[in-house]
Amino acid sequence: MTSELRIPDPLELEAAEEGRLRAVAGLPPLKRGGGEYAGFESVGLPDRPPQTEREREVYTLDEGEMLVNMGPQHPSTHGVMRLVIKVRGEVVIDIDPVLGYLHRGIEKLCENATYTTVMTYVDPMDYLSAMHNEHAPAIAFEKLFGIKAPPRAEYIRALVVELNRVFSHGLMMGFLALDMGGLTPILYSFINRDDVVDMLSAISGQRMLFNFFRVGGVNFDTNDEFMSRLGTWRAGVLKTIEMSERILTDNEIFRGRTVGMGVLSGAQAIALGVTGPSLRASGVPFDVRKAHPYSIYPELEFDVITQAGGDVYSRYLQRVAELKQSIHLIDQIVDKMPHGPVQAQVPGIIRPRPGRAYAAVESPRGLYSVYAISDGGPNPYRFRMRDPSFVSLQALPKLMPGRLIADTMAVMASFDPVMGGVDK
Amino acid sequence: MDLLFGILRFLLATTLLLLMTIPTAFVVIQMELKVIAQMQLRYGPNRVGPWGMFQSTIHGFKFLAKEDHIPDQADRATFTLAPWMVYMAAAMSMLVMPFAPGAIAADFNIGIVYFFAVIGLSVVGLLIAGWASYNKYSLLGGLRSAAQMVSYEIPLTLSVVGVVVLGGTLNFRELIAWQQLHGWMLIWQPVGLGIFYIASLAEINRTPFDMVEADSELVAGPFTEYSGMRFGFFFFAEYVALFIMSGVMTALFFGGWLAPWPFPAQLEGFGGTLYGLLWFFLKSYMFVFVAVWLRATLPRVRVDQLMGMAWKVLLPLAMLNLLVTAGAVLVFNL
Numbered sequence: 001m002t003s004e005l006r007i008p009d010p011l012e013l014e015a016a017e018e019g020r021l022r023a024v025a026g027l028p029p030l031k032r033g034g035g036e037y038a039g040f041e042s043v044g045l046p047d048r049p050p051q052t053e054r055e056r057e058v059y060t061l062d063e064g065e066m067l068v069n070m071g072p073q074h075p076s077t078h079g080v081m082r083l084v085i086k087v088r089g090e091v092v093i094d095i096d097p098v099l100g101y102l103h104r105g106i107e108k109l110c111e112n113a114t115y116t117t118v119m120t121y122v123d124p125m126d127y128l129s130a131m132h133n134e135h136a137p138a139i140a141f142e143k144l145f146g147i148k149a150p151p152r153a154e155y156i157r158a159l160v161v162e163l164n165r166v167f168s169h170g171l172m173m174g175f176l177a178l179d180m181g182g183l184t185p186i187l188y189s190f191i192n193r194d195d196v197v198d199m200l201s202a203i204s205g206q207r208m209l210f211n212f213f214r215v216g217g218v219n220f221d222t223n224d225e226f227m228s229r230l231g232t233w234r235a236g237v238l239k240t241i242e243m244s245e246r247i248l249t250d251n252e253i254f255r256g257r258t259v260g261m262g263v264l265s266g267a268q269a270i271a272l273g274v275t276g277p278s279l280r281a282s283g284v285p286f287d288v289r290k291a292h293p294y295s296i297y298p299e300l301e302f303d304v305i306t307q308a309g310g311d312v313y314s315r316y317l318q319r320v321a322e323l324k325q326s327i328h329l330i331d332q333i334v335d336k337m338p339h340g341p342v343q344a345q346v347p348g349i350i351r352p353r354p355g356r357a358y359a360a361v362e363s364p365r366g367l368y369s370v371y372a373i374s375d376g377g378p379n380p381y382r383f384r385m386r387d388p389s390f391v392s393l394q395a396l397p398k399l400m401p402g403r404l405i406a407d408t409m410a411v412m413a414s415f416d417p418v419m420g421g422v423d424k
Numbered sequence: 425m426d427l428l429f430g431i432l433r434f435l436l437a438t439t440l441l442l443l444m445t446i447p448t449a450f451v452v453i454q455m456e457l458k459v460i461a462q463m464q465l466r467y468g469p470n471r472v473g474p475w476g477m478f479q480s481t482i483h484g485f486k487f488l489a490k491e492d493h494i495p496d497q498a499d500r501a502t503f504t505l506a507p508w509m510v511y512m513a514a515a516m517s518m519l520v521m522p523f524a525p526g527a528i529a530a531d532f533n534i535g536i537v538y539f540f541a542v543i544g545l546s547v548v549g550l551l552i553a554g555w556a557s558y559n560k561y562s563l564l565g566g567l568r569s570a571a572q573m574v575s576y577e578i579p580l581t582l583s584v585v586g587v588v589v590l591g592g593t594l595n596f597r598e599l600i601a602w603q604q605l606h607g608w609m610l611i612w613q614p615v616g617l618g619i620f621y622i623a624s625l626a627e628i629n630r631t632p633f634d635m636v637e638a639d640s641e642l643v644a645g646p647f648t649e650y651s652g653m654r655f656g657f658f659f660f661a662e663y664v665a666l667f668i669m670s671g672v673m674t675a676l677f678f679g680g681w682l683a684p685w686p687f688p689a690q691l692e693g694f695g696g697t698l699y700g701l702l703w704f705f706l707k708s709y710m711f712v713f714v715a716v717w718l719r720a721t722l723p724r725v726r727v728d729q730l731m732g733m734a735w736k737v738l739l740p741l742a743m744l745n746l747l748v749t750a751g752a753v754l755v756f757n758l
Contacts, residue, residue: 182724184463251722256726406727
């Protein structure tokens with residue numbers, strides 16, 4: 001008897017599935033052009049149907065198009081990001097971010113750690129805002145466990161978190177300039193960052209992955225070195241920021257390349273889930289610190305800054321404005337900081353009652369949130385993190401088609417993605 | 425006997441010039457390292473020799489020590505030819521460089537034409553480097569370089585035509601003599617100077633027009649696949665070209681070897697040659713400094729803005745400048 005059994009071609013299945021979805025969505029069926037396997041003989045490609053989606057993409061390139069692989073070892077992809085860019089000449093037709101080169105399985109690691117040690121694992125996620133990474137789980141675990149951090153601990157938390165935001169936004173200014181060929185602002189930003197991390201290392205003992213937050217408080221109280229460094233830094237920080245700003249903000253070339261570039265409308269940004277400065281630069285006044293107040297932010301005076309443009313330049317201006325706002329917040333926090341303990345009484349091994357808790361903070365890149373489920377054991381049953389730069393990157397393929405390769409980097413840098421956070 | 429002497433002199437001069445490119449490149453690179461470092465509030469190289477003076481020399485030797493790799497799919501013949509072409513374009517254009525009275529390797533009557541003809545050759549080298557590397561970034565970089573350098577050559581040359589019309593000569597030495605009589609060309613041709621400076625930055629791929637390399641976009645442009653001494657030649661050529669463009673700007677607009685006002689413009693004899701050399705190098709390195717300064721300050725323009733600037737701004741301006749200059753020469757019988 002003859003067997004009718006045939007292993008289906010996965011690509012055929014995929015095409016059928018795509019057709020079904022389009023029919024459900026009420027879209028016309030996809031036209032698969034006659035040039036499906038164009039250039040087969042001339043380039044000497046193997047005489048078989050494409051085995052992967054990428055291979056098919058290569059075969060179906062039109063005359064004059066090519067795929068450029070930007071990354072993961074490209075000089076300016078902010079870590080190990082890979083962009084497969086389809087270009088015609090220098091004009092980008094399509095852009096396909098490929099992620100996962102820095103995946104370390106941090107969520108899974110956290111699920112195998114006790115509530116106290118989770119703080120050490122979340123640090124290297126978004127390594128430019130390690131303090132925010134710790135802040136969200138700390139709040140979530142406190143909700144789970146039903147304790148509150150003492151007021152002084154909350155103030156110290158807000159202080160270090162805002163300090164972290166200052167250097168993160170400062171670096172964004174530098175990286176944006178660097179991706180456009182401006183060499184100097186990044187150095188000025190790093191001078192500022194060095195001052196801040198020296199300060200944070202005085203209080204936490206580490207320069208990059210601070211491991212400073214604890215469930216129910218913070219690791220150390222402020223000390224003299226921290227406070228004196230804070231004073232010195234505060235006296236000069238506006239000057240260093242102004243140095244970068246003078247090079248960039250009114251620079252004709254910088255404006256020529258950023259104004260009107262990569263315009264993301266407010267509605268589009270909301271639909272894509274973009275949060276943080278990038279969302280506010282599109283004119284949507286959403287700030288987690290105001291919308292869902294946490295920590296001591298209700299006691300501080302600040303406005304939600306927005307920009308009208310939604311382009312790369314607005315996102316840059318938004319960062320600069322928020323940087324100055326953070327310095328203003330730091331002044332208030334230092335003014336109002338109460339005395340008292342910095343750590344609530346918690347047992348050595350924390351076993352919360354079964355339940356779930358969600359906590360969101362405003363990280364320099366947007367809404368950073370943690371969703372933790374406890375089954376009553378010493379480690380979280382499920383630990384889920386929403387990283388804003390992962391979500392922001394979705395906007396890139398929407399904004400790039402029709403632009404030039406040179407703009408890819410500018411638009412990407414304007415979202416300020418950190419691959420440690422994207423790949424977790 | 426005269427012929428023999430001429431041949432000997434030519435050989436000596438070319439050898440000297442070829443040798444001169446090496447310290448020139450070292451000095452310019454060192455200057456870039458140190459000056460940019462100061463502008464960026466860093467120390468810059470300070471380990472090799474006093475004040476890190478030999479850092480660029482070490483860079484040069486490092487290139488010699490590195491593996492010379494040719495990609496499998498690259499076109500070997502053209503791949504190896506490209507660095508040579510780019511370097512020779514820079515080195516050959518030094519032949520007519522008016523360093524000082526009596527220190528011009530070849531003082532012939534169409535020096536300016538020769539210079540712009542030869543310096544334009546480097547685009548061929550960059551283009552074949554981009555094509556031969558079998559790399560998409562190289563290809564994009566090579567094509568960019570072709571588009572950029574060919575378009576900027578037109579305003580560059582047109583801005584110099586104004587100078588030539590005014591000076592009435594194509595010889596660098598005579599042009600400098602004219603400037604001694606009538607004042608530096610910078611007074612007569614300020615628009616031409618502006619166009620020349622912008623276009624010359626684009627011609628030698630300096631920031632803000634370093635589209636060809638554009639390390640944040642095209643990795644290293646046409647040089648992506650080059651390593652070892654081949655890359656070193658590109659690197660050298662780039663910095664030598666920076667010096668040469670500064671030197672030519674000095675000769676065309678800033679009186680060449682002539683000293684500025686409070687000093688005697690020229691001296692006689694061998695001392696005069698040294699005196700001229702001093703002023704020529706001082707002025708040239710001042711413009712190298714300006715280029716380095718620009719690099720520390722400005723971001724890169726985009727490729728379409730770059731082309732737009734060449735064709736929509738500089739070219740009409742250069743045409744207008746030439747028209748006005750030529751008209752003035754006719755009317756006032758200059």
